[in-house]
Amino acid sequence: EIVMTQSPATLSVSPGERATLSCRASQSVAINLAWYQQKPGQAPRLFIYGASTRATGIPARFSGSASGTEFTLTISSLQSEDFAVYYCQQYSNWPLTFGGGTKVEIK
Amino acid sequence: QVQLQESGPGLVKPSETLSLTCAVSGFSINNGYYWGWIRQPPGKGLEWIGSVYNTGSTYYSPSLKSRVTISVDTSKNQFSLKLSSVTAADTAVYYCARGNSIDHWGQGTLVTVSS
Numbered sequence: 001e002i003v004m005t006q007s008p009a010t011l012s013v014s015p016g017e018r019a020t021l022s023c024r025a026s027q028s029v030a031i032n033l034a035w036y037q038q039k040p041g042q043a044p045r046l047f048i049y050g051a052s053t054r055a056t057g058i059p060a061r062f063s064g065s066a067s068g069t070e071f072t073l074t075i076s077s078l079q080s081e082d083f084a085v086y087y088c089q090q091y092s093n094w095p096l097t098f099g100g101g102t103k104v105e106i107k
Numbered sequence: 108q109v110q111l112q113e114s115g116p117g118l119v120k121p122s123e124t125l126s127l128t129c130a131v132s133g134f135s136i137n138n139g140y141y142w143g144w145i146r147q148p149p150g151k152g153l154e155w156i157g158s159v160y161n162t163g164s165t166y167y168s169p170s171l172k173s174r175v176t177i178s179v180d181t182s183k184n185q186f187s188l189k190l191s192s193v194t195a196a197d198t199a200v201y202y203c204a205r206g207n208s209i210d211h212w213g214q215g216t217l218v219t220v221s222s
Contacts, residue, residue: 001169032207032208034208034209036153036209038153043202043212043213043214043215044153044202044209044212045212046208046209046210049208049210050208055210087152087153089153089155089208089209091207091208094166095155095166095167095168095169096143096155096158096207097155098152098153098154098155099152100152101152101153
């Protein structure tokens with residue numbers, strides 16, 4: 001089973017600032033990596049797939065990148081609606097596995 | 108548009124079997140994709156339970172494999188989850204979803220295991 005490790009667990013950022021979220025896979029997943037945003041009481045929403053492709057309707061301020069087994073989600077300028085929990089997930093191998101999440105909170 | 112809707116009991120007794128169904132609209136299960144179940148205990152992260160293809164081929168989480176059955180009914184365009192011998196640790200919001208990079212989710216349904 002591939003273990004996905006996200007850091008930090010909590011990220012405190014001021015509106016307008018840049019946020020960088022990390023996700024590490026315990027072995028290669030190629031670019032079979034997705035990012036989801038989840039707000040309280042809501043289902044997760046797909047934001048990034050293929051490590052760097054934005055899903056439909058996702059603003060350009062969100063970008064994903066990959067370097068080996070290290071993945072990064074960057075939010076270039078945080079808006080109020082971006083404060084949420086973000087999860088990474090690999091879909092390279094069964095079983096599908098999620099990271100533990102990063103909560104982006106208002107500083 | 109693609110929509111998924113979970114249904115089933117919100118309360119299950121310990122040692123019994125949790126059963127949920129996901130009705131899919133706006134897309135035929137016969138047209139492809141894996142269809143899966145994910146759960147989220149209160150205040151915790153996401154846990155993948157398992158997935159099924161329209162042929163009935165399944166993959167399960169190793170930690171739940173002995174208790175899980177996921178099946179598909181293409182004639183009704185729905186798929187189902189059964190989790191046996193439940194305990195309080197199985198209390199969670201259960202989501203049904205489409206795909207391996209999951210582009211559509213149900214709204215989720217809270218299942219509480221309690222006597």
